[in-house]
Amino acid sequence: MPAKGTAQWQGDLKGGSGTFTAGDSITGDYSYKSRFEDGPGANPEQLIAGAHASCFSMALSNILAEAGHPPDSVETEAVVTLRPVDGAPTITKIALTTVGRVPGIDEAAFKEHADAAKAGCPVSRALAGVPEITLDATLAG
Numbered sequence: 001m002p003a004k005g006t007a008q009w010q011g012d013l014k015g016g017s018g019t020f021t022a023g024d025s026i027t028g029d030y031s032y033k034s035r036f037e038d039g040p041g042a043n044p045e046q047l048i049a050g051a052h053a054s055c056f057s058m059a060l061s062n063i064l065a066e067a068g069h070p071p072d073s074v075e076t077e078a079v080v081t082l083r084p085v086d087g088a089p090t091i092t093k094i095a096l097t098t099v100g101r102v103p104g105i106d107e108a109a110f111k112e113h114a115d116a117a118k119a120g121c122p123v124s125r126a127l128a129g130v131p132e133i134t135l136d137a138t139l140a141g
Contacts, residue, residue: 022047045080045091052123053078056096059121063113064102072101093132101140111137
């Protein structure tokens with residue numbers, strides 16, 4: 001099933017602004033300041049972070065359930081780092097941090113399943129060109 005996103009930009013890089021839509025209902029504004037100067041609005045890296053966190057959480061939940069340990073919850077944060085590389089803005093790192101509430105599993109097994117989800121989720125695979133993708137996986141309580 002194809003997913004759709006659209007964006008519009010008006011003006012030059014530093015003075016212009018844009019809007020985006022992801023799917024049918026996720027919308028936002030973006031600008032040079034929201035992307036490179038921590039100004040108000042959204043940026044593409046936030047969308048990548050949200051996509052990666054949600055895809056990873058779904059993949060890990062599925063892997064856990066298939067292994068006989070359906071989770072109560074999996075919460076994941078993705079932090080995307082954008083830095084200049086050879087003068088060009090480049091995504092250089094994505095740090096995934098996940099916490100699972102999973103009855104009947106130990107920490108080592110949880111981490112093993114989390115590593116498998118990191119390697120196999122479609123967004124991780126799409127982002128394979130990012131030089132560093134880290135994972136910190138822990139069980140809650």
